[in-house]
Amino acid sequence: MSQPVDKIGNWLALPVVAALTALCLAPLLILFVYSFFQVDFVTILHEPTFANYAKVAGSETYRGLIARAFGSALLVVGITAIIGYPVAWFIAKRVVAAKSTFLTLLLVPLYSGDLVRIFAWRVLLGAEGAVNRSLMWLGVTDTPFGGLLFSPLATHIALTYNYLPFMVIGLWLAFESLDDAWTEAAADLGAPAVDRFRRVTLPLTLPGLIAGGLMVFVMVAGDYLTPQLLGGASGITIISAVNDLFGTAFDWPLGSAIAWTMLAILMLCFGVGALAIRRSSFISEGT
Amino acid sequence: MTALHNSTQTKESDRQGRPLLEAKGLFKSYGKVEAVSGVDFSLAENSYVTLLGPSGCGKTSILRMIGGFEDVTSGALVLDNVRMDHIPAAKRPINTVFQNYALFPHLSVAENVAFGLSYQNVPKSEISKRALDALKTVRMDALADRRPRQLSGGQQQRVALARAIVNAPRLLLLDEPLSALDRRMRKDMQIELKELQRRLGMTFLHVTHDQEEAFALSDWIIVMHDGRIEQQGRPEEIYACPSTAYVADFIGGATCVFGEVVEREGDKVVIDTPIGRHLVPGVSTLSTGAPAALCLRPEQLTLAKAGIAAHVKSCVFRGSDWIIECEAADQVMQVVVGVNPPAQGALVHVHFDPDRAWVAAASRGDL
Numbered sequence: 339m340s341q342p343v344d345k346i347g348n349w350l351a352l353p354v355v356a357a358l359t360a361l362c363l364a365p366l367l368i369l370f371v372y373s374f375f376q377v378d379f380v381t382i383l384h385e386p387t388f389a390n391y392a393k394v395a396g397s398e399t400y401r402g403l404i405a406r407a408f409g410s411a412l413l414v415v416g417i418t419a420i421i422g423y424p425v426a427w428f429i430a431k432r433v434v435a436a437k438s439t440f441l442t443l444l445l446v447p448l449y450s451g452d453l454v455r456i457f458a459w460r461v462l463l464g465a466e467g468a469v470n471r472s473l474m475w476l477g478v479t480d481t482p483f484g485g486l487l488f489s490p491l492a493t494h495i496a497l498t499y500n501y502l503p504f505m506v507i508g509l510w511l512a513f514e515s516l517d518d519a520w521t522e523a524a525a526d527l528g529a530p531a532v533d534r535f536r537r538v539t540l541p542l543t544l545p546g547l548i549a550g551g552l553m554v555f556v557m558v559a560g561d562y563l564t565p566q567l568l569g570g571a572s573g574i575t576i577i578s579a580v581n582d583l584f585g586t587a588f589d590w591p592l593g594s595a596i597a598w599t600m601l602a603i604l605m606l607c608f609g610v611g612a613l614a615i616r617r618s619s620f621i622s623e624g625t
Numbered sequence: 626m627t628a629l630h631n632s633t634q635t636k637e638s639d640r641q642g643r644p645l646l647e648a649k650g651l652f653k654s655y656g657k658v659e660a661v662s663g664v665d666f667s668l669a670e671n672s673y674v675t676l677l678g679p680s681g682c683g684k685t686s687i688l689r690m691i692g693g694f695e696d697v698t699s700g701a702l703v704l705d706n707v708r709m710d711h712i713p714a715a716k717r718p719i720n721t722v723f724q725n726y727a728l729f730p731h732l733s734v735a736e737n738v739a740f741g742l743s744y745q746n747v748p749k750s751e752i753s754k755r756a757l758d759a760l761k762t763v764r765m766d767a768l769a770d771r772r773p774r775q776l777s778g779g780q781q782q783r784v785a786l787a788r789a790i791v792n793a794p795r796l797l798l799l800d801e802p803l804s805a806l807d808r809r810m811r812k813d814m815q816i817e818l819k820e821l822q823r824r825l826g827m828t829f830l831h832v833t834h835d836q837e838e839a840f841a842l843s844d845w846i847i848v849m850h851d852g853r854i855e856q857q858g859r860p861e862e863i864y865a866c867p868s869t870a871y872v873a874d875f876i877g878g879a880t881c882v883f884g885e886v887v888e889r890e891g892d893k894v895v896i897d898t899p900i901g902r903h904l905v906p907g908v909s910t911l912s913t914g915a916p917a918a919l920c921l922r923p924e925q926l927t928l929a930k931a932g933i934a935a936h937v938k939s940c941v942f943r944g945s946d947w948i949i950e951c952e953a954a955d956q957v958m959q960v961v962v963g964v965n966p967p968a969q970g971a972l973v974h975v976h977f978d979p980d981r982a983w984v985a986a987a988s989r990g991d992l
């Protein structure tokens with residue numbers, strides 16, 4: 339009975355699938371092909387070579403930038419997880435009536451746009467900004483802290499703020515399906531609070547932590563605007579380097595090679611994460 | 626009022642007057658809802674006690690307060706002569722079998738059972754052996770490596786039981802542990818639970834809304850109604866001498882005909898009811914003029930040549946017998962009939978032996 343309907347569905351989905359393939363996969367493939375080419379002044383030599391990848395691997399600058407991108411991403415994942423756990427727990431377990439209000443409030447910053455948020459942080463953290471003024475008013479300091487803005491600190495504060503909602507949403511979903519009876523049973527069996535978290539809450543919310551963590555990880559690794567506008571001298575990222583290679587430097591093959599190196603590492607992270615989620619939900623379903 | 630009973634007298638003679646747990650004036654309210662309104666009881670060592678009552682009467686609330694999962698609004702809980710209502714759940718020598726078992730899904734059966742042992746003073750090397758021993762007690766050692774979701778409800782129940790008793794608690798709490806099982810399994814588990822309690826010599830506090838289950842298991846029954854204790858005592862006592870109409874109805878399915886005590890004669894009372902004046906044994910604290918109820922259990926009533934005239938309203942076949950509902954003076958009575966039920970609408974005469982009937986207070990306030 340449902341066979342013909344399924345067929346129609348397939349045909350109807352075809353244009354969308356085709357469009358997605360063309361618009362999403364094709365550029366990546368083109369990029370992949372380009373990453374094996376060479377550039378000679380202003381012409382691209384279509385002779386396959388691994389030279390670009392060798393260059394990426396051999397250059398301390400690029401290696402450093404890639405390491406910094408993923409280091410930052412990991413750091414922000416860690417901070418958002420630490421902040422996200424209590425927030426998600428609170429929304430899932432303590433808020434009853436105003437749950438949707440809380441979730442909306444959490445998402446409001448996302449609606450305001452990247453630039454608006456970044457400039458808001460400039461206003462807050464600048465030499466004349468709200469933070470410095472409060473500190474001076476409180477008598478903590480006489481002269482404003484200049485290093486607050488345009489520093490890795492400012493970048494990471496803003497990154498954490500930007501991507502926290504994704505972590506909270508992931509964890510909130512996990513907490514919603516976490517039965518209180520499990521933590522009560524752990525307490526009943528004598529486990530102190532730290533152990534209840536470590537031995538019960540953490541393993542049972544792990545899929546949410548991984549899902550939220552992956553989202554944050556990818557987005558932080560790919561964010562170049564925030565470091566550029568808030569990081570000052572530290573604001574150069576691997577993404578902005580790629581941008582330069584495709585623009586002024588006119589070295590598309592090298593840019594492609596860096597992009598694909600990043601992509602490969604991200605895909606690896608996703609693979610490991612997906613595997614971990616599958617394993618932990620396999621455990622809780624026990625099929 | 627301690628739950629001492631015959632089979633444990635030798636052991637308990639030296640513990641007389643020293644109950645394991647005492648609840649004194651226990652109150653629990655959730656915001657405006659008062660779930661438990663002043664409850665006093667005590668649990669004796671090595672006894673099986675059930676908290677019996679209909680849905681919403683506050684049984685779970687009492688259990689959760691004893692377990693430490695819910696704050697006591699007012700009143701006190703005393704365990705081994707020590708106030709324990711401010712001790713956190715993790716530090717109480719009490720374990721719980723949760724209604725949905727609450728087994729940890731990410732741990733194996735053996736790991737579930739071993740969970741609590743890491744917080745007891747058990748050497749690491751001995752933990753897995755002890756866990757396995759506990760699993761043997763409930764005949765689940767063969768499935769020690771499975772995950773909880775790979776077990777049937779009855780098997781999960783046994784694992785939950787093993788996980789609790791392995792810690793050798795002073796008191797084991799069970800919240801409707803059999804409600805998820807089918808009738809047959811329930812009967813088997815009742816026998817096992819009772820036997821386990823005897824063998825371990827531990828005190829079990831078991832919550833249920835099923836009076837048959839309470840009778841099958843208990844040394845002591847606490848009947849709850851609307852956040853209060855309606856009556857507590859040994860099962861035979863509660864069955865034979867319900868103190869209020871509510872208990873008579875809930876426990877024995879008795880028809881309660883309300884009336885008034887006219888006078889007392891020894892341990893019997895004369896009660897005036899719409900179905901006549903009768904001299905019947907009754908609650909000793911009933912005074913003349915008090916509202917009371919004549920309690921007639923279906924099996925105490927028979928159809929006879931003479932007696933209370935009544936009309937048959939309905940007949941329900943129960944397999945081994947019939948249950949007849951008949952109405953006399955606006956009172957509906959249930960009568961058990963072996964064979965040949967009367968036709969619907971027929972005029973019958975209902976007879977009962979006054980010495981086997983019982984007069985209870987109309988409500989708790991009239992005692």
Ligand SMILES: Nc1ncnc2c1ncn2[C@@H]1O[C@H](COP(=O)(O)OP(=O)(O)OP(=O)(O)O)[C@@H](O)[C@H]1O
Nearest residue numbers: 655658659660679680681682683684685686687834
């Ligand atoms: N967390 C809570 N918040 C508000 N009211 C509650 C809460 N828990 C229980 N109640 C209320 O308290 C009363 C007693 O509840 P409780 O769960 O103790 O009853 P119970 O006897 O265990 O019932 P059941 O047999 O249905 O499990 C009920 O009216 C219930 O609605």
Ligand SMILES: [Mg+2]
Nearest residue numbers: 684685686800
């Ligand atoms: Mg309950």
